[in-house]
Amino acid sequence: MEVTVYNLNKEKVDTLKVPDFVFNAKWNPDLVHQVLVAQQANSRSPVAHAKGRGEVSGGGKKPWRQKGTGRARHGSIRSPLWKGGGVTHGPTKEKKFEKEIPKKMKRGAIFSVLSKKYLEGDVLIVDSLNWSGNLKTKEAKKAVEKIADFRSPHLFILGTSNKEKEKALKNIPRFDCLSPLSLNVYDLLKPKKIILEKEAVEEIINHYKLRK
Numbered sequence: 001m002e003v004t005v006y007n008l009n010k011e012k013v014d015t016l017k018v019p020d021f022v023f024n025a026k027w028n029p030d031l032v033h034q035v036l037v038a039q040q041a042n043s044r045s046p047v048a049h050a051k052g053r054g055e056v057s058g059g060g061k062k063p064w065r066q067k068g069t070g071r072a073r074h075g076s077i078r079s080p081l082w083k084g085g086g087v088t089h090g091p092t093k094e095k096k097f098e099k100e101i102p103k104k105m106k107r108g109a110i111f112s113v114l115s116k117k118y119l120e121g122d123v124l125i126v127d128s129l130n131w132s133g134n135l136k137t138k139e140a141k142k143a144v145e146k147i148a149d150f151r152s153p154h155l156f157i158l159g160t161s162n163k164e165k166e167k168a169l170k171n172i173p174r175f176d177c178l179s180p181l182s183l184n185v186y187d188l189l190k191p192k193k194i195i196l197e198k199e200a201v202e203e204i205i206n207h208y209k210l211r212k
Contacts, residue, residue: 050090
């Protein structure tokens with residue numbers, strides 16, 4: 001399929017041939033949901049941790065003798081029955097939340113999201129995001145004012161040779177950047193609009209063709 005390439009004034013300047021798997025993949029909400037849940041689970045780090053009876057302090061000595069006191073027998077104040085004792089079946093930092101997702105499923109979900117956004121008109125391909133002047137945020141804002149709406153979240157995917165522009169774009173509120181070699185479902189779903197450099201599209205095609 002052919003996609004239209006624009007300049008920073010939102011004028012059509014070129015067309016680009018891309019494989020159908022990039023912007024013409026079938027929308028698969030179940031696959032996208034499954035990959036998204038797995039990605040969020042894999043980025044989760046356990047924080048809650050309750051100490052078991054082997055981790056609490058004290059309790060090296062039997063509280064009282066076994067018989068003859070009239071009280072219930074106890075071997076340690078570390079027991080969960082005691083105040084300050086260990087917790088039974090509490091949350092632990094050793095718990096693992098990771099989920100395994102095959103590479104083909106990740107790839108399918110990524111291009112399912114990209115294709116849906118492209119068909120809905122939420123993907124714009126520009127010939128280059130190289131603007132004249134310095135790398136200040138003010139210059140970046142001025143450069144993209146015709147292709148972006150500053151009131152809604154945008155994701156910019158720049159070519160790897162144009163990384164120096166990312167910092168200036170990220171400083172603009174509601175704007176973010178992503179490498180064409182690090183596409184993932186969560187970052188693609190988050191923004192309203194996705195703006196790609198022509199070079200980034202070519203890198204995506206080459207990267208995922210090699211991984212087939």
